[in-house]
Amino acid sequence: MLRRSFNVLMLSAGLALASLSAAIAEEPVRIGVSASKTGPLSGGAAGVLWPNIKLWVDKVNKAGGLKVGDRKRPIEIVEYDDKSTPEEAVKNIQRLATQDKVDLIIPPYSTGLNLATAPLIAKYGYPQIVSTGNANDLDKFVKRWPNTFWLLGPAQGIADGIVGTLKDLHDAGKIGNKVAVVNVSDAFGLEMIKTGKPALKQSGFDIVYESSYPLGNQDLAPVIAGAKAANADAFVAYSYPPDSFALTEQAQLQKFDPKAFFVSVGGNLDAYGKRFGAASNGILIMGGVNASDPVFQAYRKEHLQATGQEADWWASPVAYASLEILQQAVERVGSLDKKALNKEIQTGTFKTVIGDIHFEDNINNNNWTVGQWSDGVVHGVRATGNLQGAQPPVLKPAWPGN
């Protein structure tokens, strides 16, 4: 479905042009995607972005196509690999806009590539609904490129989430005020710790242990040993997938049993829950979903059926929501006019798998920031804005078998 040979592509491009005047009923809506299939970003894109595109296209096409005006037109995807580099990404967007002349564009995976392609996507006027990136000072960016929409909100809110959850637990007298905080020393971890650490101090927590480790470090035993020696009541890790797994494992091995245990990216993966089984109960993670929402539950099932892989508990539904917003905007506007679409996305409210979305100055300020594992499911426990369905956080039980 997603694969197209060049010849077919050119042929269909020719047909699309030829049929402009004829206006055949089944003329497809051509949607361009440039995202990573190779390079360092391909893992994330293959887990979050590509499967949701497949799921969405399958679903829309099965229902007869995308409703444009009073016609239903099938979706045709034109896809390119950006090799995880800005040069390729920019070139791909150019190709999609000027060679393939696609009707809509699904933006790339990751903050960096979205920011790099924004000027060009803006030049051709396409709406750019970013579901896999965020940064600080997004308002500056939006002012310059008002066709960019940021579903994950600004970076600040995400780092602060866990601090709020810990403060709630502390205020309720459930945990002490000694916190161990560690981070992976790459762009993500550093950005998070920069906001997270002052927030912890401001909330009256005593940082008894802090440490950072390079990305790809396999031996995290000393980090956990340090946190354990400091007798921390809560453990906060601004971590990436490999270290999120490794830290959790080490904590069990060394019987480090704080009442609140938080890992960041990676804790939201379905594989994380499967890997740690009962031990994952009570672990806090970055992100989250409203797991009791039947719409989300149905989405998870469809995701597994259509793509053969499980959706995660944070990013997957957001990626899917970005496509739903695009679809609803087209249906409401009744055409593929880019200006009208941008205006509709700026002002409208959209029903999605992550709830009702309304952009304020192009930024979605309602995001899950903390989730908690419970019997193989993640429940959102904290969100920014007015998201519904947050469960109260519970203390982590002792590791099983301890």
Place this chain on the structure above:
Amino acid sequence: MNIPRNEILALGAGLAGAAVLALLPLVTEGFWLSIGVNIMLYAVMCTAWALFSGPTHLVSLASAAFFGVGTYAVAIFIDVLPFPVLILIAIAAGTVLALLVGLATLRLSGVYFVIFTLGLAELIGQIVTWVQTNFGGAIGLYVFTDFTETHLYWMLLALTVVVFITGWLVNRSRLGLALRIIGNDEAVARHVGVNTARARIILFAISGSFIAVAGAIMAPRYSYITPDAAFNPMTSFMVVIMPMLGGTRRLWGPLVGVVPFTLIMDFISSNFPNQTAVIVGIAFLAIVYVLPDGVTGWLETMFHRRRSTENGPLAKTAEEVK
């Protein structure tokens, strides 16, 4: 100066070619201009790389470090200084970095030099990250300019011309001769009185500062500069692979590699988006097996073979011809 006639002709042809290429943005503003920017970018970097690595045979994987330093020169000062000044800062930063590396690697050659330069980009990327977290604001820096692809293309084209002229001047100079001797045998070079350290450092600085300027020019295209993107190790590898296809014996060798390489890569990635890595891997193997001396080396061999067969049915060896 006593300049051979054919070199003057080549110079004229090169300048005329550049003038024609400068018209590209007038013909297209879309996809082909983007390809043009990518080709020009690698034309600059590969030719600059080959200025040093070609004659000395020291494979440098430091291109990403120079590129990143140039990018950051722009990212840090874009709000306070005009762009031309930023280019000068990039040149200075590239030169300083090259001098430091040059001094540190004076006694390194062969694989040791390669490994050192490979680590360099990572090292500088980490230092930048550390400085930004401890002293700067956020990790990412915005670069907002009014430059379009057309501006970037013209700047890179101009830079390419400058690189070529520099390369031509170096080749004609005592420095160029010294480097060729170093490349053939560094011990011999020292024995005949070549100051090998000085020659190596000077040319490394020239080569590095050009790559830094290329990074500075590309910064506006990134919009948001992070250490991962600016010091991407892939840059270093591409800059080595493309001249390998073209050949590094001639100044224009890398260019012969860059153009087909960029177009072929583009063809592969647009037609086989899901199998790109495999096909590119096979293409690399094919290049090394079929064209060990690059396209220019192959052309020269073909040319000589034809000339020698003109002298008789059997090709003659060099000694026989004498």
